[in-house]
Amino acid sequence: MVSAFVDMCSNDTANTIGGSPSNSTIQGSPTTFASVEISSHPSSIMPTAHKGAQSFNHPPIITSEFRPEYFLNKISNLALQCQAYSENTKYYWYQNGRKVENQIQITANITSGYLRITNYTKDNFGVFYCVAENDYGASVSPFVKISEAVLDKFRNIRPLSMKSCEEYDHCKLDCSYKPRCEPHDACQFEWTHGIGTQNTVSEDENIAIDLDGNLHFLNVSKDFENKTYACGIWNEQTRTLNKGSSTKLFIEASTYGTSPRPVFHSNICVHLGKHGVLQCLFSGTSMSEIKWKNKRGLSISTNNKYRTSQYGRILHVMNVTYNDEGSFTCETENNLAQTPYLNVTSPPVFPENGKSFLTTNFTIYSEEFIRLTCNAVSSPMENHPVVTHWMKNGSKITSFQDFSIQLLENNRVLKINRAVIEKVGGIQCVTENSEGIAVVNFLINYVKGPFNLFYLAVLVFAIGVLVLIAFGFFNRKRCYQKFMPLYLVIRRRSTDNRENNYDNIAIQ
Numbered sequence: 352m353v354s355a356f357v358d359m360c361s362n363d364t365a366n367t368i369g370g371s372p373s374n375s376t377i378q379g380s381p382t383t384f385a386s387v388e389i390s391s392h393p394s395s396i397m398p399t400a401h402k403g404a405q406s407f408n409h410p411p412i413i414t415s416e417f418r419p420e421y422f423l424n425k426i427s428n429l430a431l432q433c434q435a436y437s438e439n440t441k442y443y444w445y446q447n448g449r450k451v452e453n454q455i456q457i458t459a460n461i462t463s464g465y466l467r468i469t470n471y472t473k474d475n476f477g478v479f480y481c482v483a484e485n486d487y488g489a490s491v492s493p494f495v496k497i498s499e500a501v502l503d504k505f506r507n508i509r510p511l512s513m514k515s516c517e518e519y520d521h522c523k524l525d526c527s528y529k530p531r532c533e534p535h536d537a538c539q540f541e542w543t544h545g546i547g548t549q550n551t552v553s554e555d556e557n558i559a560i561d562l563d564g565n566l567h568f569l570n571v572s573k574d575f576e577n578k579t580y581a582c583g584i585w586n587e588q589t590r591t592l593n594k595g596s597s598t599k600l601f602i603e604a605s606t607y608g609t610s611p612r613p614v615f616h617s618n619i620c621v622h623l624g625k626h627g628v629l630q631c632l633f634s635g636t637s638m639s640e641i642k643w644k645n646k647r648g649l650s651i652s653t654n655n656k657y658r659t660s661q662y663g664r665i666l667h668v669m670n671v672t673y674n675d676e677g678s679f680t681c682e683t684e685n686n687l688a689q690t691p692y693l694n695v696t697s698p699p700v701f702p703e704n705g706k707s708f709l710t711t712n713f714t715i716y717s718e719e720f721i722r723l724t725c726n727a728v729s730s731p732m733e734n735h736p737v738v739t740h741w742m743k744n745g746s747k748i749t750s751f752q753d754f755s756i757q758l759l760e761n762n763r764v765l766k767i768n769r770a771v772i773e774k775v776g777g778i779q780c781v782t783e784n785s786e787g788i789a790v791v792n793f794l795i796n797y798v799k800g801p802f803n804l805f806y807l808a809v810l811v812f813a814i815g816v817l818v819l820i821a822f823g824f825f826n827r828k829r830c831y832q833k834f835m836p837l838y839l840v841i842r843r844r845s846t847d848n849r850e851n852n853y854d855n856i857a858i859q
């Protein structure tokens with residue numbers, strides 16, 4: 352068994368992501384909560400901290416986390432549990448938009464939230480999600496794709512073919528008409544020689560298998576002559592091996608070797624946060640170990656981020672971020688170099704938490720309209736996500752004719768008018784790009800009546816004015832009572848003085 356079965360961006364090769372254990376049970380764990388862009392009347396929205404759904408009058412807060420995709424084969428079972436913070440919660444699972452009805456091979460428990468698939472059929476594949484419901488509305492879980500683990504047969508298998516190579520030169524045997532193999536991370540290329548499948552070709556300093564599955568003799572010799580080689584693919588999950596066409600190798604004698612040269616490098620797509628694999632191959636008689644540089648031209652050493660394998664021919668990039676996207680350099684002491692490219696992609700993610708699933712809960716004290724914005728983003732080099740639909744309490748919104756709910760800005764914004772705000776509960780936005788699906792839950796707690804902030808502010812202002820008036824009146828009265836006797840004395844003396852002056856004038 353050799354290199355991982357991977358895809359390139361053009362689907363000629365695959366990355367090393369995807370897939371999951373055949374028997375999985377997911378126990379939910381708390382997700383990250385953050386506010387998304389919400390527009391409304393100023394001071395009409397007050398975000399609430401997460402204290403459990405029972406503390407607020409809003410739908411359940413789903414905590415389960417699932418892988419984007421699970422693969423099943425005939426001997427595998429799958430159990431997924433939907434969990435949420437709430438009391439008196441009911442759980443409903445949906446497959447391709449239809450509620451799952453209990454059958455022999457698939458069951459959905461309304462109380463525990465478990466979805467169980469056993470003895471699968473092709474009818475059990477598709478896109479699944481859970482709706483958690485209580486008295487105040489419903490929330491929607493991350494979307495999960497359930498697919499078949501499969502290894503098809505090689506196509507167009509030919510009779511034995513012949514391949515001639517020159518001694519001491521590079522020689523490549525193609526793995527042609529490769530079949531579909533899922534999940535990718537369970538698939539490996541395997542080359543064999545001779546009759547049967549027991550004689551496996553092992554990689555060494557002179558033999559390599561590239562990420563496309565082709566076999567390379569970097570410096571072929573007579574030792575490999577007159578042997579029949581066949582490409583095969585092993586699927587670890589289905590435990591099956593399929594072989595393709597066979598090729599018999601002939602070596603033409605030569606008295607000198609050819610100059611070393613680059614013969615292969617990979618360009619791959621890797622999902623954000625996953626593990627990327629880059630590969631370079633060089634031919635030659637005295638090739639030294641390959642050295643790697645990052646996209647900034649700095650030498651790469653083994654650490655938690657990078658490691659190499661197979662004589663330096665493979666570079667592993669751990670926990671890929673958008674900053675890792677670009678051309679890496681592999682080079683030898685012979686000044687030979689190649690530049691494999693690492694493309695980082697992902698399903699839509701929300702900037703608030705960097706994930707494809709987001710829940711935000713808030714309280715509205717206003718009777719004005721609100722605007723909910725689905726602001727998921729794609730990787731820098733991808734097209735913007737497309738909002739496929741909005742949901743209300745887990746049910747797709749299909750009619751906007753009454754204008755109580757309106758879609759704006761290419762479906763990215765949902766405007767909810769005041770007439771229906773108090774009946775909302777949970778609103779969900781579902782958006783997707785070529786790599787997957789993202790979901791955001793807006794959980795709304797509406798407070799009406801005397802708790803309206805606007806009227807409360809007016810009431811506080813009016814009471815303040817009345818208090819100031821009463822305080823002024825009271826102080827005026829106290830001042831009047833305190834200074835009136837003094838005022839009367841002064842006035843009396845002033846009157847007496849005027850009368851004395853009048854008397855003096857009369858005497859004169």
